[in-house]
Amino acid sequence: MWERRDPVPGEPPRVIIIGAGVSGMATGCYGQMSGLETRIFEKHVLPGGCCTAWAREGYVFDYCIEWLIGTAPGNDANQVWRELGALDGKTITNFEMFNRVVDEDGREVIFYNDPDRLERHLTELSPVDAPLIRSFCRDLRRFTEFELYPFLTPPPLRTLRERLRTLRTVLPRFRLFWRTAATQMHTFADRFQDPLLRRAFRNIFFQDPETFPVLPFLFNMASAYHQNAGFPQGGSLGLARSIEDRYTGLGGRIDYRSRVERVLVEDGRAVGVELKGGERHYADHVVSACDGQTTIYQLLGGEYTSPRVERLYDELIDRPGILFPAVVSAFVGVDGEFDAADPHSSTYLLSDQEAERLPGALQPSLVVQLRSHYSEGFAPPGKSVIHCTYFSDFHYWAELRSTDRKAYWARKRELADFVRTVLVDRLPHLRDRIELVDIASPATTLRYTGNHVGSILAWKAFSDAEDVANELIAKDRMRLPGLANFWMTGQWVGMGGLIRAASTGRFVTQYLCAELGLGFRAEESANVEPWHPDRLGSLPQLDQRPVR
Known part of the structure; x- marks a missing residue:
């Protein structure tokens, strides 16, 4: 059915979705519930986009969720996750503190x-x-x-x-x-x-x-x-896998390793997509749930813009303070377990001398999270995972990787050494217990997700971009001028955050159903099977070798 150009009377409208991130899969779930026939094309081997994880030597490196709005029952955010099956069978970890901040002298604020x-x-x-x-x-x-x-x-x-x-x-x-x-x-x-x-x-x-x-x-x-901002069992990839199960259980299909190169347009109407390699697939509607700039200027060749779109993507996008900064992640595998009373999250304020050793750092601090406190299954028995992060300049890492790959890897090794030093200084019992360090730079984020300048959360809320982005939803109805049967969804439309990404999938399906004269339907998942870490499936390695 995806090879034909024209719809067949009596058959459900066909919708192609570009990207199997949370917003793309949410669009697919609500589309299937509302009687549409949907198919998702995803360039990666995993669902979730930035809501993902990878593995090495038995450790699971959970990349995205720090807290998830909607983990407690009885509110609209939780309703969205129940409809998407995202929390099916899962326990939720809640903490008494949001974060701890520790200065150079060890004085702390909880x-x-x-x-x-x-x-x-x-x-x-x-x-x-x-x-x-x-x-x-x-x-x-x-x-x-x-x-x-x-x-x-x-x-x-x-x-x-x-x-x-x-x-x-x-x-x-x-x-x-x-x-x-x-x-x-x-x-x-x-x-x-x-x-x-x-x-x-x-x-x-x-x-x-x-x-x-x-x-x-x-x-x-x-x-x-x-307790409505907790951490779901299974973490980031676990959330994505649950939504993937919900989507495929509703009859949807995801094609992995399928990079969309362009949207096919005929007579001002989106009619399908062309994949890398030339393979074409056709549909009655196309929804892009991937990077906004990629959608507008690559998949569509910059032919369909508006004053609002141009303000976002030509005027504001490179202005300081408009996008969430890129992030460097250092995952640390530790032999041994932490005490349950140890703070799960700490921001360590660094001295000027320490901050100079953080490559591309935008702020003199390092966030240290004991990820094994968040959910079971992130480390082999008797071991633990720490996730260290800091805001970093994307261009610093991207230029280094493109011009001098050896220097890029050397800088990663230097960062790994620095992370070890900071951890042992603040947590002396870790001496001789760190087994490996795996580092993801902002260039890594771009390579795996396609997010502009490696920004995980896209536009900053309360910035000049927010009002413009809100108008894309409320006034443009997630459409582009002059292009029929095409829609945009995701964080580049609805601002950052997983609940916002999921909600834009709900929104775009409601708009689509209204245009087609179909009743929008949303039903809660009935799956009660307990979650187990095995459901994460086979996880890839970030790179061929860890930065030891």
């Missing part, structure tokens, strides 16, 4: 999710800052009193009941939203007299997003307080 406990801890650290601490914790309590997860319906399709429900949540708290959204975290943090608190508040989200206001910090900590 950001507990409980506002009462957080207030006591911060006040003990800096009594002189008590008024400002009480203000922050008072706002955190207010955020714990409601839940607002607008991920079920795009704004133009919301019913009067849905709009009234949102207004009942927002209007009584309008001043709270306005004030915390208008106050930059940097501005707020600079008001503390304690120098550690000034630095620590910037790093609640592990590293400093730099342009974020106070609001998202409060929102996510409140979600964590309600």
Whole structure:
């Protein structure tokens, strides 16, 4: 059916989806539930895009999820995951703290999710800052009193009941939203007299997003307080595998190792795709769930743009502070297990001398997460996995890899040595227990996912790009001007974050069903089979050899 150009009366509309990331598979799931015939083409060998993992010597290196909005029942975000089967049969790990920040002298700030406990801890650290601490914790309590997860319906399709429900949540708290959204975290943090608190508040989200206001910090900590920002069993690839199972169980098909080279267009209408190698497949509609710039300027040759698209991809995309920075990941395999009481996540603030040893670093800090605390199955019995990350300059790594491969590998080895040094200095019991270090640079992210400049989360929320991206959903309805039967979905349309990626798959299917005159349907998965790490399947290695 995918070889013919024209639809057959009476048969379901055919939809080709480019990319088997979370948004692409979500589009496929909702399409299958709504009576469409869908097929996904994915260039990689795994589902999930950046929501992935790889393996080496029995260790599983979980790449993406640090917390997942929607892990507690009874809210709209969780409903999306239940519909996609993402949490089927899984336990959820929740932590009492969001993150810990430790300075060069070992003084630490623990950001507990409980506002009462957080207030006591911060006040003990800096009594002189008590008024400002009480203000922050008072706002955190207010955020714990409601839940607002607008991920079920795009704004133009919301019913009067849905709009009234949102207004009942927002209007009584309008001043709270306005004030915390208008106050930059940097501005707020600079008001503390304690120098550690000034630095620590910037790093609640592990590293400093730099342009974020106070609001998202409060929102996510409140979600964590309600255990609605936990870590699902199986981690990132486990989430992707569960959605893949849901999709194929609904009758969908994913073609792996199938790179789409261009979208086929006839008479201003998308009619299919051409794969690398020349193979062509046809459909009634095409949905791109891959990198936005690749979609517009490569798959479509830059022929279908608009002032909004051009503002995003020509004017804003290379402006500082618009995209989430690329990330360097160093996964460390350790012989032995950590104590259950050890903090799961710590941001270590580095001295100037230490920071100089971080290749391409954008900030003087290193995030250290004990990933074996997050879920079982990430390490062989009796061993553990640590994930170390930092924001890094994409161009530094990309240029090095393209011009001098030996220097690129040498820099990776230097980074591995530095990570060992930092870990042993902060955690002396790790001496002689580190078995291997595997490093993914921003150039690696580009190579495996195609994300522009290796940015995992695409556009930054609360940046100049957010309003423009929101208009792509609400005004353009996830379409491009002059091109019929073509849609865009994913983080390059709906902003960063896995729940947003999943919700754009729901949104685009609702728009598609409205155009076709079909009823949109969404049903919760009935699968109750317990999750097991074996369901991750065969995992690839990142490179032929680890950086030892």
